[in-house]
Amino acid sequence: MENQKKSVLSCIQPTGAMHLGNYFGAVKNWVDLQKDYQCIYGIVDYHAMTMPYDIKKLRTRVWDLITDLVATGVEPENLFIQSLIPEHAELCWIFNCFCSYGNLTRMTQFKDKSNDSQAKSKDNFISAGLLDYPVLQSADILIYKADFVPVGKDQDQHLELTRNIAQRFNTTVGKEYFVLPKSLHSDTPKIKSTADPSRKMSKSAGEKHFINVFAEEARIRKQVRSAVTDTGDTKAGTMSEGVENIFQLIQACENRPTEYAELMKDYENGELKYSDLKDVLAEALVELTNGFKLKRAELNENKRELKYKIKQSSEAIRKVAQETVKEVKDLVGLMNVKF
Ligand code: AMP
Ligand code: TRP
Numbered sequence: 552m553e554n555q556k557k558s559v560l561s562c563i564q565p566t567g568a569m570h571l572g573n574y575f576g577a578v579k580n581w582v583d584l585q586k587d588y589q590c591i592y593g594i595v596d597y598h599a600m601t602m603p604y605d606i607k608k609l610r611t612r613v614w615d616l617i618t619d620l621v622a623t624g625v626e627p628e629n630l631f632i633q634s635l636i637p638e639h640a641e642l643c644w645i646f647n648c649f650c651s652y653g654n655l656t657r658m659t660q661f662k663d664k665s666n667d668s669q670a671k672s673k674d675n676f677i678s679a680g681l682l683d684y685p686v687l688q689s690a691d692i693l694i695y696k697a698d699f700v701p702v703g704k705d706q707d708q709h710l711e712l713t714r715n716i717a718q719r720f721n722t723t724v725g726k727e728y729f730v731l732p733k734s735l736h737s738d739t740p741k742i743k744s745t746a747d748p749s750r751k752m753s754k755s756a757g758e759k760h761f762i763n764v765f766a767e768e769a770r771i772r773k774q775v776r777s778a779v780t781d782t783g784d785t786k787a788g789t790m791s792e793g794v795e796n797i798f799q800l801i802q803a804c805e806n807r808p809t810e811y812a813e814l815m816k817d818y819e820n821g822e823l824k825y826s827d828l829k830d831v832l833a834e835a836l837v838e839l840t841n842g843f844k845l846k847r848a849e850l851n852e853n854k855r856e857l858k859y860k861i862k863q864s865s866e867a868i869r870k871v872a873q874e875t876v877k878e879v880k881d882l883v884g885l886m887n888v889k890f
Contacts, residue, residue, distance in 0.1 A: 557588055559698070559699045560590075560592075560699075562595045563577065563578075565599055568761075568763045569616070569620075570754060571764060571800065572752035573764075576742060577702075577703065579623075579803075584735075585624075588699070590626075592629050592631075594617060594630070596632065600680060602681065603672045617630060617857065619764070622765075622844075628867075631864060631868040631869070632861065636872050638694060638876045639691055639694060641876055643686050645883060645885075650716050650719075654712060655682050658684075659705075661685075664681055685712050688709050692732050693717055693732070694871070696729065697730075701737065702735075702736075710733075728882060739799070740799060743793075744756060744759075745793070771833065772833045775832050775833040775836065778793060778832075780793045794823075800835075801828075801835050804835035806835050807834070
């Protein structure tokens with residue numbers, strides 16, 4: 552029954568084009584979870600402000616990401632835009648008072664991103680929002696009382712902080728009000744850059760280090776053709792990182808199981824031809840992404856309809872957030888409108 556399903560919450564920052572690492576590492580998992588869980592997924596534009604960003608591009612990026620997510624299989628009614636639900640920011644403030652300052656300064660992501668932020672801004676600027684980022688993330692999660700949070704392993708520290716805040720809150724108000732959420736990791740290992748398989752596929756490394764899910768067919772084929780397979784420094788008897796990455800990508804596409812098994816047999820017998828391996832990957836990716844591209848073109852034909860749906864879903868999801876914030880304000884001694 553619908554109301555007995557466990558709940559899942561996850562969010563993604565609107566930071567530009569979706570690549571195969573994002574898709575196989577996060578989005579595909581979101582799509583699959585919709586079958587068995589009550590899912591809520593957010594586009595976190597408040598979070599996107601914590602680093603230097605382009606004001607003119609932010610809104611377009613939000614809508615582009617929503618279109619991409621829906622094209623790859625996320626249900627529009629499960630999606631919300633964070634800044635349409637200001638209760639996230641309100642709960643974040645309350646949680647600030649249940650979170651120790653020292654804990655925030657110890658977050659790995661803060662340490663990494665503050666260096667990056669300093670480098671990107673002209674005046675060595677690091678915002679207080681960047682320090683507070685994980686508290687807003689805790690509000691995103693706890694406001695919907697989520698049981699599970701699908702995220703990459705790099706987010707485990709933030710999940711731990713979320714549980715700390717929930718626990719401190721529960722102890723302070725003397726009630727087991729918040730459930731303690733757990734992270735959920737997908738089986739797909741990190742997807743590597745095909746141009747340099749020693750590093751993960753990522754936008755920040757530059758054009759050739761990621762394959763865009765919505766790239767033209769010809770570009771996908773070209774990027775696969777030029778994938779690095781073996782640089783010659785692999786230990787005898789072990790698979791090179793490049794070849795392993797291609798095998799993983801074929802497997803992740805889930806549409807070439809027979810070819811995958813045959814290629815693996817060839818590898819084990821020492822008869823693998825890299826050109827065959829790449830051909831199968833190119834076909835698998837083209838088939839998978841052509842479906843997404845068709846769906847995205849359809850959605851782009853009727854942008855207004857999609858925007859309307861997302862505004863509706865954000866409003867419906869906001870009701871849950873409002874209820875939580877009302878209860879929280881009661882519990883911590885703040886004023887509610889009705890008194
Ligand atoms: P980012 O674009 O780095 O903010 O990542 C958004 C989501 O995609 C996060 O959940 C990441 O864990 C996931 N992700 C990004 N790059 C990769 C990759 N190369 N392999 C697997 N997952 C990834
Ligand atoms: N910090 C997450 C990331 O960088 C994004 C995020 C914000 C998030 N709020 C969240 C993820 C709540 C899960 C739940 O990927």
